[in-house]
Amino acid sequence: MVSARTLPMGERAFLVEVDGLDEVLAVHGALAASRPDGVTDLVPAARTVLVRVDPRVLPVASAKSWALRAAAGASLGDAAEGPLVELDIAYDGADVEHTAALLGIDADEFVRRHAAARWRVAFTGFAPGFGYLVSDDWPYDVPRRESPRTRVPAGSVGLAGRFSGAYPRDTPGGWQLIGTTRAPLFDADAASPALLTPGARVRFRPRTAGRIAPLPSPRSGDLADAGRSAPDRPVSARSGDFDESGAAQDDGREVDAATRPRTAALRILEPGLLATVQDLGRAGAASIGVAVSGALDRAALRTANRLLGNPEGAAAIEVTMGGLRAVADADLWFAVTGAWGPVRLDGRDVDPFEAHAWPAGAELHVDWFAHGARAYLAVRGGIDVPTALGSRATDLLAGLGPAALRTGDRVHVGTPASTPIPVAPPQSWGAPHDDELELDLAPGPRADWFASGTALYDAVWTVTGDADRVGVRLGGPELVRARTGELPSEGMVPGALQVPPSGRPTILLADGPVTGGYPVIAVVTDASLDLVAQARPGTRIRFRHA
Missing domain, CATH: 3.30.1360.40 (Gyrase A; domain 2)
Known part of the structure; x- marks a missing residue:
């Protein structure tokens, strides 16, 4: 028991x-x-x-x-005994000598003990496929680096605290790096995407005795490059990135799977500040380190699709702060919802929240927004890009799904459903309120870590410039802790208000990490999350109890 x-x-x-x-x-x-x-x-x-x-x-x-x-x-x-995974490893990490010295043993003994230990995956997080490994045979508590690296290469094996782990993709990190592995740690197209799942047993298998020379750089098609595009090579559709073939005339990319028959398309002339493909996300994969992702303003996405007779979850283009220009390669229908700004078709103003014909060759301009932060450009038939774990959504933190759109990209459109375009808009609409928002909060697990139960609700908070799809950092008074020390990592959800040592909360959003080590004082309700999506830097926020 x-x-x-x-x-x-x-x-x-x-x-x-x-x-x-x-x-x-x-x-x-x-x-x-x-x-x-x-x-x-x-x-x-x-x-x-x-x-x-x-x-x-x-x-x-x-x-x-x-x-x-x-x-x-x-x-x-x-406790069920998980499958045994053997990871090849070259003990060629930059921190082997330093880490061994921290533990008071020589480097060869350090390598022997790490390879001899029987490890298991306690949990995953930080990045898709990143497993936190523990071992009863490993008694050491290894301090993190004082200054994290801005880039840790994919395949790096590291140590921090009681844990060992291997990085599935390039990412910043503060762990002590002790080696490298070629093992395919995460493949979104595989039946079991993560190699290391909670409960799995892990043995490190040295490629040769002792420490060896560094491994060569991975080939361009290896998993290490998944989720990143490079200007000098086509990207495999397996990686979830864009295929650059067939667009040499403008250096654009075909935003489509290589095997999918060609359909109608639109071409990106300017993406604006940020434009990504989003649907309703990929729920149910947090246990392998994959965030929900998807549209930040889900109501706006659903509305845009209903206006066109699409399924509510069809993929669309999420435009951040405006500035997108695109031209249709074939006759299309489109709708723009969410943030408020000028929308022009071949220089003629058209209304948002309505379905419009988009003739072939016509240029659509979603100009910079006066109100709100994110608009959704939906087309009849939906944006047709390869799926990753059942979703077409771009996850910027994890590198899943298609990369952010750029000039010259050719984006394919799916076959329209038989449902007709509605005669009238499905609901009333207007400019988002972005001067001051009232957000409902549900209880969080660590409210008792803070000295005042009312400070969060008494203050007026301000959205800072540090706001993206991962989270929104708030400016305001310091929330004083009643407890000191570090919180062991625990699961996170979109809307969680994490409070770092600065005392100023961050609202995690759809691309946020699935586990985290900062205490969560409260959680924005599901209904209020769509309001956060439209908050701009400078927006004032008040919280109230749900």
């Missing part, structure tokens, strides 16, 4: 908190074995399991009762 308690994580999720990693693995196994309909994700972490729930299928209160019963029936000896 495992002792557990539940902690709220907003209105659609909660944490099951236990004493340590052994209990986490046992409880996670018990939850996975008895998972009812309506539980959309289970995300193990250092001392918690995040349970995400679809309240339309299963009430959260019922899910909590089920989780506590499952935890009470779990036993440390019953």
Whole structure:
């Protein structure tokens, strides 16, 4: 029997908190074995399991009762033994000598002990396919680097705290780097995308005895390059990036799968500040480190698609702050919703929130927005790009899905559904309110880490310039902690208000990390998240209890 308690994580999720990693693995196994309909994700972490729930299928209160019963029936000896994964490793990392010295042993002994240890995946996070490995044979607590690296190459193996881990893709990082592996750690097109999943057993297999020379750079088609485009080579469709073939005349990219028959398309003349392909995201993959992603203003996306007779979740182009110009290669229909600014077709003003014919050769200009931050350009038939884990959404943090659009990209359009274009708009519309917002907050799991229970609600907060699809950093008074020390990593959800040591919260958004180590004081409700999508730098925010 495992002792557990539940902690709220907003209105659609909660944490099951236990004493340590052994209990986490046992409880996670018990939850996975008895998972009812309506539980959309289970995300193990250092001392918690995040349970995400679809309240339309299963009430959260019922899910909590089920989780506590499952935890009470779990036993440390019953934790399922995961598959054995052998990772080749060259102990050629830049920090081998330094890390060995920190531990008071020589480098050869350090390598021997790391390779001899029997590791297991405690949880995943930070990036898709990044597994946090622990071992009873590894007694060391390795400090992180004082200054994180701005780029850690894909395949790097590192140490931090009690954990070992391997980076699936290039990313910043502060772990001590001890080696490299060629193993395909994450492949979005595979039946099991992540090589290292919670509970899996891991053995490191040195490529030769002791330390060896560094490995050569990966080939351009290797997984190390997945999710990044390069101007001097075509990118494999498997990577989820764009194929550059067939567009040499303007250095554009074909935003389409190589095997998909050619359909109608539009060509990007200027992407503006940022333009990405988004649908309703990829739910249910947080346990392997994959965020939900998708449109930040889901209501605007749904409206745009309804105006055109598309399924509500069809992919569209999310335009940030405006400035997009595109030309149709064939006769299309389009609608623009969300943020408010001039929309012109061949120089003629057209209304947002309406379906319009877009003749072949005509230029559409979604100008800079006067109100709001994100608009959605939908076309009848939907944007047709390759799927990654069941979604066409661009995840900028993880590098999943198509890359951000750029000048010259040719974006393909799907075959329109048989549903006709509606005669009238489906709802009233108007400019987003972006001067001051009131956001509803549901309880977070770590409100007791802060000295005042009302400070968050008494203050007027301001959206800073540090706002993107990952999160929105707020300016305002410092939220003073009542507890010191670090919080072990635990599962996160979109809308979570993480409070770093500065005391000023950040609202995590759709591309945010699936686990994090800053305490969450509260969570923006699902309905209010669409309002956050339209907040611009300088927007004032007040919070109220949901």
